[in-house]
Amino acid sequence: MDFSKLDGLIPAVIQDDESGEVLMVGFMNDEALALTKRTGFATFFSRTRNTLWMKGETSGNRLQVVRMLVDCDDDTVLVKVRRLGDGNVCHTGERTCFYRDLPAEGVV
Amino acid sequence: MDFSKLDGLIPAVIQDDESGEVLMVGFMNDEALALTKRTGFATFFSRTRNTLWMKGETSGNRLQVVRMLVDCDDDTVLVKVRRLGDGNVCHTGERTCFYRDLPAEGVV
Numbered sequence: 001m002d003f004s005k006l007d008g009l010i011p012a013v014i015q016d017d018e019s020g021e022v023l024m025v026g027f028m029n030d031e032a033l034a035l036t037k038r039t040g041f042a043t044f045f046s047r048t049r050n051t052l053w054m055k056g057e058t059s060g061n062r063l064q065v066v067r068m069l070v071d072c073d074d075d076t077v078l079v080k081v082r083r084l085g086d087g088n089v090c091h092t093g094e095r096t097c098f099y100r101d102l103p104a105e106g107v108v
Numbered sequence: 109m110d111f112s113k114l115d116g117l118i119p120a121v122i123q124d125d126e127s128g129e130v131l132m133v134g135f136m137n138d139e140a141l142a143l144t145k146r147t148g149f150a151t152f153f154s155r156t157r158n159t160l161w162m163k164g165e166t167s168g169n170r171l172q173v174v175r176m177l178v179d180c181d182d183d184t185v186l187v188k189v190r191r192l193g194d195g196n197v198c199h200t201g202e203r204t205c206f207y208r209d210l211p212a213e214g215v216v
Contacts (some may be wrong), residue, residue: 024129037213069207071132071133078206081198090180091180097179098178098186100186102177102185
């Protein structure tokens, strides 16, 4: 993996393995990626808190990794997951972090 | 949108609107996002070439925006698209940039 383009981080796209829904995007450093691979639970690096965090460690809404894919230039991972706990991924209580439309005049 | 966390950029996840497949992740600055919204075709900022580029402008494999969503903290967009041209999004000729598995010992 190439962590050089974003100061040691890569984006990690979290996708529901069953529904195909994109649930969130987090960032991983090499340690977060290694922990994700070893534990089988999605773990990120928080840019605001400057620390590692396993998603759902306190809420129970962990993301169990089903499959991981890497992109063509090794700087992004796609993590297909099973939602544990109540299945709500977003801290707002929504199932996905992408719950708001962005209006765009050119969209057909 | 909050462009401050990544020096003026936000990640843009490109998802096939029909199949749900995640096709690629690119980065947008405010201009690329405005162009994407105005033209209805996904446009990115290339970090390596330091320039704007409309995906598929030369190959014809443009990505027609069907819907855009923003995440809970306004720093990532999800762009649902229809694949034009031959439908292959990756520069390697694959349909998606995520065509390689990342083996992980903890994955069930």
